[in-house]
Amino acid sequence: MIAHLAGIDPEVRTAFQAQQNGTGHAVRMGLEELGGGGPDSIDGTVVVVCGDTPLLTGATLTSLAATHSADGNAVTVLTAEVPDATGYGRIVRDGASGAVTAIVEHKDATDSQRAIREINSGVFAFDGQLLADALGKVRTDNSQGEEYLTDVLGILREAGHRVGACVADDHREIAGINNRVQLADARRVLNDRLLTAAMLAGVTVVDPASTWIDAGVTVERDAVVHPGTQLQGTTHLGEGCEVGPNTRLKDTTVGAGARVDNTVADTAEVGERASVGPFAYLRPGTRLGVKAKAGTYVEMKNATIGEGTKVPHLSYVGDATIGEYSNIGAASVFVNYDGEAKHHTTVGSHCKTGSDNMFVAPVTIGDGAYTAAGSVITKDVPAGSLAVARGQQRNIEGWVARKRPGSAAARAAEAASRASETPAGEG
Numbered sequence: 001m002i003a004h005l006a007g008i009d010p011e012v013r014t015a016f017q018a019q020q021n022g023t024g025h026a027v028r029m030g031l032e033e034l035g036g037g038g039p040d041s042i043d044g045t046v047v048v049v050c051g052d053t054p055l056l057t058g059a060t061l062t063s064l065a066a067t068h069s070a071d072g073n074a075v076t077v078l079t080a081e082v083p084d085a086t087g088y089g090r091i092v093r094d095g096a097s098g099a100v101t102a103i104v105e106h107k108d109a110t111d112s113q114r115a116i117r118e119i120n121s122g123v124f125a126f127d128g129q130l131l132a133d134a135l136g137k138v139r140t141d142n143s144q145g146e147e148y149l150t151d152v153l154g155i156l157r158e159a160g161h162r163v164g165a166c167v168a169d170d171h172r173e174i175a176g177i178n179n180r181v182q183l184a185d186a187r188r189v190l191n192d193r194l195l196t197a198a199m200l201a202g203v204t205v206v207d208p209a210s211t212w213i214d215a216g217v218t219v220e221r222d223a224v225v226h227p228g229t230q231l232q233g234t235t236h237l238g239e240g241c242e243v244g245p246n247t248r249l250k251d252t253t254v255g256a257g258a259r260v261d262n263t264v265a266d267t268a269e270v271g272e273r274a275s276v277g278p279f280a281y282l283r284p285g286t287r288l289g290v291k292a293k294a295g296t297y298v299e300m301k302n303a304t305i306g307e308g309t310k311v312p313h314l315s316y317v318g319d320a321t322i323g324e325y326s327n328i329g330a331a332s333v334f335v336n337y338d339g340e341a342k343h344h345t346t347v348g349s350h351c352k353t354g355s356d357n358m359f360v361a362p363v364t365i366g367d368g369a370y371t372a373a374g375s376v377i378t379k380d381v382p383a384g385s386l387a388v389a390r391g392q393q394r395n396i397e398g399w400v401a402r403k404r405p406g407s408a409a410a411r412a413a414e415a416a417s418r419a420s421e422t423p424a425g426e427g
Contacts, residue, residue: 022146023122024138031132042128045069048149050122052177055186055193060168061123067166068125074161075131075153077103078123080171088119089150091165100163103150118167121174124149125166130156190215203237206244220256238272252282255290268300271307289324303334306349318342319361323349329373330355348383 005012015033017026027048035042045065049056060078068076077100079091085106090113092102103120104113134152142148157163168174177183194215195208202221205211210227219225219237226244231237235249238256243249245262252265255272262278268286270276275293285302288294292305295312303317306324311317313330319342320334326347334345335358343361347353351365354373365371366383375389400409 022140022144023149024135024147024151027131027149028135028147031128031135042132044128046126046128046131048124048126050176053121053123053174054177055173055175055189056123057173060173064123064125064166067164071164072162073125073164074127074156076125076164076166077153078121078125078168078174079118079165080121080168080174081117082119082171083117085114085117085119090114090116091118091120092116093118093165098164100153100165101157103153118165119174120150121168122176123174126152127161130161134159211244247277320345320347320359322347323351323367325349326351327353329353329357329371332357332359335360 002014005014013033015029017029020026031042031046045068047061047065049061064076064078067073077091082088087106089103089105090109091100092104092113093099094101106114131152134155135147137155138147138151140147153163172189175182175186175189177186191212192208194213194217195205195211198213198219199205199208201219203219204222204224206225207227211225211229213231214233214235216234217231217236219231220239222240223237224242225231225237226242226247228246229244230248231243232249233251235251236253237243238254238258240256241254241258241260243254243260247260247263249260249263249265251267252270253268254260254270255274257273258270258275260270260276263276263280263282265276265282265286267284268282268288270282270288271290271292273291274288275295276282276288277294277296279297280294281299282288282294283299283301286294286300287304289305289307289309291308293310293312294300294305295310297314298311299316299318300311301318303320303322305311305317305322306326308325309322309327311322311328311332315328315330315332317328317332317334319336321344322328326349328347329352332353332355336342336345345359345361345363347359347365348367348369350368351370353365353371354375356374357371358376359365360376360378363377364380365377365387366381366385368384369381370386371377371381372386372388372390375387377387377389381387400407400413404410
């Protein structure tokens with residue numbers, strides 16, 4: 001967690017609560033980290049949030065701080081009105097001033113208090129000096145033997161200070177996560193929020209219910225996202241590109257006008273107007289150039305594919321560089337691993353390689369070269385050459401009849417032989 005926070009902001013300071021003695025104790029540990037924890041150590045507003053409310057927005061916290069300052073409160077509680085308040089602490093207000101007079105837990109509430117739908121979120125804005133002073137007065141004579149942060153509200157109110165509230169616009173923002181069901185619910189709310197923002201910015205999401213997007217994903221206008229698509233990490237979709245259906249992209253960049261269909265990609269780059277899939281797998285280090293193609297059942301890893309180059313079918317391209325406007329034949333494999341180390345293959349521009357080729361790295365195919373179908377290329381091919389690396393064909397006649405007598409193949413061969421022996425016009 002500390003490393004995660006440091007990655008977000010190197011200036012973040014983290015306090016560790018070695019003994020978990022309650023919410024008030026946790027806040028006290030934080031204040032001690034910031035300035036010693038004395039009553040005069042913290043000047044200004046201190047906002048306390050819970051670690052299990054992931055749907056809180058910056059806008060809501062800004063509103064909380066602004067309300068706290070404008071109303072001159074000692075403490076301001078973030079609240080929300082919910083459809084069903086069962087189990088939550090109710091906010092009891094003064095009818096005249098609107099100030100918060102109490103937070104009553106559900107089990108302790110009267111029938112009239114249980115009818116209140118405004119609840120406590122556990123998120124507060126405090127006057128820093130008053131908070132530090134009040135924390136020193138919090139008692140532990142309760143069933144848990146802990147320091148409760150909510151006790152600070154009563155201490156400040158009894159001292160004559162104002163306790164106010166700020167109501168969140170969307171009650172779902174303050175939803176706490178206590179189990180996997182609630183976590184899934186929160187994930188859906190956040191996903192809907194992100195997809196709504198994308199659609200309002202000009203992105204077409206065909207089926208939001210089956211589309212998932214991470215907070216770090218960016219999408220430009222007129223991109224189209226088809227059903228069953230997952231956009232993860234720092235993935236970026238360029239203007240007018242089309243992704244999906246049934247596609248998962250992680251930390252991947254898709255250029256403007258590109259098409260990615262039924263594909264899994266991780267840390268890859270797809271150039272403008274390039275084409276990927278269906279059923280392709282782009283592994284880390286794959287870079288497709290403008291108008292390049294990684295077609296059906298193609299896997300790539302640590303490969304740079306030049307502009308206009310096509311790898312259309314059933315191929316593996318690993319640890320390779322391919323130039324511009326070349327074509328890699330179907331069922332080709334770039335044999336990059338010798339059992340101990342990976343090796344690189346280079347294919348030039350405007351090359352045409354045959355189907356069912358094996359390129360045994362390290363090897364270089366020069367610009368404009370051709371390779372014959374079925375070849376195992378183990379030596380460099382000079383520019384403009386044709387490489388043929390395959391054994392000569394040998395037909396052993398009668399082999400099926402001798403080795404597979406009585407089989408369906410033998411019967412078919414015998415029938416074909418009789419048909420070839422029947423003169424034309426005879427039946």
